[in-house]
Amino acid sequence: MENHTLAPALFLGTYTPRLDEKGRLFLPAKFRDRLATGVVVTRGQEKCLVVWPQDVFAAEAARVMSTPMGLRGSRDISRTFFSGAEPGTPDKQGRIVVPPLLRAYAGLTKDVAVIGVGDRVEIWDQAKWLEYDAEAAEKYAELDDAGV
Numbered sequence: 001m002e003n004h005t006l007a008p009a010l011f012l013g014t015y016t017p018r019l020d021e022k023g024r025l026f027l028p029a030k031f032r033d034r035l036a037t038g039v040v041v042t043r044g045q046e047k048c049l050v051v052w053p054q055d056v057f058a059a060e061a062a063r064v065m066s067t068p069m070g071l072r073g074s075r076d077i078s079r080t081f082f083s084g085a086e087p088g089t090p091d092k093q094g095r096i097v098v099p100p101l102l103r104a105y106a107g108l109t110k111d112v113a114v115i116g117v118g119d120r121v122e123i124w125d126q127a128k129w130l131e132y133d134a135e136a137a138e139k140y141a142e143l144d145d146a147g148v
């Protein structure tokens with residue numbers, strides 16, 4: 001008999017919790033065990049935020065730091081990636097605090113989308129996510145045809 005269970009570290013799905021007035025966000029229940037020991041929240045591309053489990057962040061940070069500092073693009077990526085990074089630990093209710101700098105970067109107010117992206121979680125302004133997702137869905141079949 002085949003085992004079709006996914007690795008416990010895989011983040012999947014789309015959720016729509018709300019930010020409270022203090023910038024706290026309930027993580028989806030399915031994500032909490034993997035993130036319970038600590039997270040790092042950083043700026044993501046496309047004006048979203050990325051929530052990394054600490055071990056995955058460490059690996060990504062090593063990759064970013066391995067790029068040659070003589071290249072301007074490498075310096076830009078390092079500055080953006082690390083200057084906006086905020087470590088934290090979810091509270092007993094499974095909430096994290098999204099700092100004001102990161103909320104402003106991603107345009108987060110109250111309604112957000114939290115999506116699983118394999119080894120990481122992304123936090124989007126809900127309206128921006130719906131717009132992005134609609135555009136990406138149209139391109140999905142073309143990307144597959146292109147071998148991406």
